[in-house]
Amino acid sequence: MQKAYRGKVSLKSVLCDINSVLDIFLKRHPFYYPAAKVFKEIEDKNIKGYLCALSFPTLFYLLSKGINREKALKALEKIRIVFSIAPVNEKVIDLSLASDFRDFEDAVQYYSALQVKADCIITRNKGDYISDVIPILTSDEFLVIIDS
Numbered sequence: 001m002q003k004a005y006r007g008k009v010s011l012k013s014v015l016c017d018i019n020s021v022l023d024i025f026l027k028r029h030p031f032y033y034p035a036a037k038v039f040k041e042i043e044d045k046n047i048k049g050y051l052c053a054l055s056f057p058t059l060f061y062l063l064s065k066g067i068n069r070e071k072a073l074k075a076l077e078k079i080r081i082v083f084s085i086a087p088v089n090e091k092v093i094d095l096s097l098a099s100d101f102r103d104f105e106d107a108v109q110y111y112s113a114l115q116v117k118a119d120c121i122i123t124r125n126k127g128d129y130i131s132d133v134i135p136i137l138t139s140d141e142f143l144v145i146i147d148s
Contacts, residue, residue, distance in 0.1 A: 015118040018059060034143055088108055
């Protein structure tokens with residue numbers, strides 16, 4: 001569960017978790033539109049977007065089940081052009097293994113975000129993250145902040 005984040009939110013770089021990307025490419029409503037707006041902000045280079053390196057094989061697997069293999073590869077090519085890669089290295093794995101996260105994949109994404117000094121993590125499942133270091137936001141929350 002996310003701890004209350006205290007501090008000023010400056011959003012110049014974000015790490016998007018897998019679900020926010022799947023919402024776009026699988027057109028999952030009602031999450032599609034806010035996630036697509038975040039993607040557009042990243043694509044237009046208004047903010048720097050990261051995806052955890054671990055996300056790519058998982059995204060390929062899930063996208064190829066939802067759409068065909070060729071469309072999944074094309075989606076990943078587009079994603080790779082738009083997003084920078086947050087690395088998964090020994091430090092990220094060690095911190096993830098020692099963490100209190102229930103889901104190892106979420107821990108890896110979280111520590112990858114910290115590694116690249118992302119200003120927040122965008123996810124649909126805020127309760128999956130434990131953080132008082134970095135804000136955990138939904139796409140809608142993120143859009144409210146950058147529009148204000």
